[in-house]
Amino acid sequence: MRILKLLILVFVLGITSKTSAQEIYNADYSFTIEGLAAGENMRLAYYLGDKQYIKQESLSQEGGLVNFKIDTLHVGLCMLVFPDNNYFEFVAKEPRVIMKTNKDDVIGAMEVIASEENAKLYEYLKYNNQRQMDLQKIEGNAQLNDEQKATMRMDMNQKGQVRQKEFVEKYPNSFMAKLISASMEYVPKDAPEGLSDDEINAFRFYEYRKHYFDNIDFSQSDLLYSPVYHPKLMAYTDQLTLQQPDSLIAATEYLLGKASANDEYFKYTLITLLNKFAKTKVICQDEVYLHLVDNYYLSGKAVWMDEEGLTKLKVSADNLRNNLCGKLAVNFELPDVNGTKQSLYAQSAEYTILAFMQTDCIPCEKVLEELSNMDQAVLPSFKVVTVFREGDQTAWKGVLMNKTKDNWVNLMNVDGALNSERDYNVQSYPTLYLLDKDKRIVLKRISASQIVDYMNTVNN
Known part of the structure; x- marks a missing residue:
C-alpha cells in the first residue's frame, strides 16, 4: 500500500467536456477491507494530470465495508485513500466494482469479485509486486557480488519488459494495457548506414522524439485521469526540446495540435503549458507565455475563460510585448x-x-x-x-x-x-x-x- 504524499482535500470536477468526456454514470463501488475498523473516513479520489482530487467520502461499516455511490465519474485510475493517506489504486471504467482485500497486504490479498478491468489490473500488480520482492532479495543477498547482482537485475528487468508486452497483447483493450503501453519507452529503429556517431545519435534522438506520444490515444481522455500523461508532457518540453523560445513555441504547437483531438486533453495541456511558462525562471522564456496568450486565449480558443480572466491575461501579456529578448528596449x-x-x-x-x-x-x-x-x-x-x-x-x-x-x-x-x-x-x-x-x-x-x-x- 502506498502513501499519498499530496492529496488536495477539495471536491472538484476538474475538466469537463460535453463533446468528448469519458464518464461513468451511477457508479456503485464497494470495497471490503479486513482489518479496517468501523467509522473510518475513507475517500475515493481520482487523478487529473499531476494532481489528485477527492470525489467522495464514506465512513467504513462493520466488517470493513466501504461503499460509494457516484452520479458521474471520469474513466481513469482512481484510488481509495485511508485516513493516514495510505491508498491503493483501482480502475474506474465500469459502473459496478466489488473488491475485497486485507489492510496489511492490499495487493497480495486482493480479490476482485466484480470488475474485469480490476481483475486485469491486479493480475499485473501482483506479478510486479512479486518481482519487486525478488529484486529486494537479490539486493540483500550477501553471497552475491556487485557484478552478479547487476546481471540478475538486468535479467529480471528484461523479463519484466517481456511480461509487459505479453500483458498488452493478452488484454489489448484494457485500461491497464493502455497504462503500460503509454509508459513503455519507444526504441528507435536503426540509423541508416554510413552516418557518423554524432549523426547516429541525432537520428536516434529525433526518431525517439517523433514517436514519443505514439501510445497515447488523444481522442480518448482516460489516460489524462492517470499519472501517465503529465510527466510525458513535462519531459517533452523540458528534456526533448531545446530550451530556446523558438523551439519551445514549436513544441507547444505540436503538443496542442496533438491534444486538439479531445477537448479535455486540449484544455489540460493548454492550461498546464501556460502555467509552466508563466512561472518559469528561465530567462527569455516569457516569449512562449506571450505566444500562448495571444494565439490561444486572446484568439478565443480557450472557450472556458471568462472576460475577467481574459482581461488579466491581456494585461500580463501587454506588459511583455515591449521587452522580449532580442527586441529593442523602449527608449526614454x-x-x-x-x-x-x-x-x-x-x-x-x-x-x-x-x-x-x-x-x-x-x-x-x-x-x-x-x-x-x-x-x-x-x-x-x-x-x-x-x-x-x-x-x-x-x-x-x-x-x-x-x-x-x-x-x-x-x-x-x-x-x-x-x-x-x-x-x-x-x-x-x-x-x-x-x-x-x-x-x-x-x-x-x-x-x-x-x-x-x-x-x-x-x-x-
Whole structure:
C-alpha cells in the first residue's frame, strides 16, 4: 500500500467536456477491507494530470465495508485513500466494482469479485509486486557480488519488459494495457548506414522524439485521469526540446495540435503549458507565455475563460510585448540628479546595464554594491543606467553618493514619465536588464552575478 504524499482535500470536477468526456454514470463501488475498523473516513479520489482530487467520502461499516455511490465519474485510475493517506489504486471504467482485500497486504490479498478491468489490473500488480520482492532479495543477498547482482537485475528487468508486452497483447483493450503501453519507452529503429556517431545519435534522438506520444490515444481522455500523461508532457518540453523560445513555441504547437483531438486533453495541456511558462525562471522564456496568450486565449480558443480572466491575461501579456529578448528596449528621457534629461539611446557602450531601483530598498542597495564591484576585466565596455522610482530627492541623492559610481547615469522616473510596468515589466525592485550596443535586450530580470556569468561566457 502506498502513501499519498499530496492529496488536495477539495471536491472538484476538474475538466469537463460535453463533446468528448469519458464518464461513468451511477457508479456503485464497494470495497471490503479486513482489518479496517468501523467509522473510518475513507475517500475515493481520482487523478487529473499531476494532481489528485477527492470525489467522495464514506465512513467504513462493520466488517470493513466501504461503499460509494457516484452520479458521474471520469474513466481513469482512481484510488481509495485511508485516513493516514495510505491508498491503493483501482480502475474506474465500469459502473459496478466489488473488491475485497486485507489492510496489511492490499495487493497480495486482493480479490476482485466484480470488475474485469480490476481483475486485469491486479493480475499485473501482483506479478510486479512479486518481482519487486525478488529484486529486494537479490539486493540483500550477501553471497552475491556487485557484478552478479547487476546481471540478475538486468535479467529480471528484461523479463519484466517481456511480461509487459505479453500483458498488452493478452488484454489489448484494457485500461491497464493502455497504462503500460503509454509508459513503455519507444526504441528507435536503426540509423541508416554510413552516418557518423554524432549523426547516429541525432537520428536516434529525433526518431525517439517523433514517436514519443505514439501510445497515447488523444481522442480518448482516460489516460489524462492517470499519472501517465503529465510527466510525458513535462519531459517533452523540458528534456526533448531545446530550451530556446523558438523551439519551445514549436513544441507547444505540436503538443496542442496533438491534444486538439479531445477537448479535455486540449484544455489540460493548454492550461498546464501556460502555467509552466508563466512561472518559469528561465530567462527569455516569457516569449512562449506571450505566444500562448495571444494565439490561444486572446484568439478565443480557450472557450472556458471568462472576460475577467481574459482581461488579466491581456494585461500580463501587454506588459511583455515591449521587452522580449532580442527586441529593442523602449527608449526614454528622464532627469538625472542635476535635472538634465538623459536618453537611454544616447548612452554609448558595448553593453548597458539598465537597473530599475527605488530608495529605502535593502535588496536594491545590495545589487548596487554588486554592480559597483564588478570586475572591469569582465565588463570592459559597459555603462550602468539606474532608473529610480519617484521618491524623496534627498534619500535618492544619499543612495547615489554611497552606492553608485561617478560614471553611472542615474535617473529618476519623475511623474511616471516612463511606464516601467508596461515597457519593462517591472513588477518589483530591483529589476535588471542587459542591453547590447544597439540597445537590444540580451538578458532581462536577472541578477548581477548572472550578468557576470554571461559576460564570462561571451569573453571565452
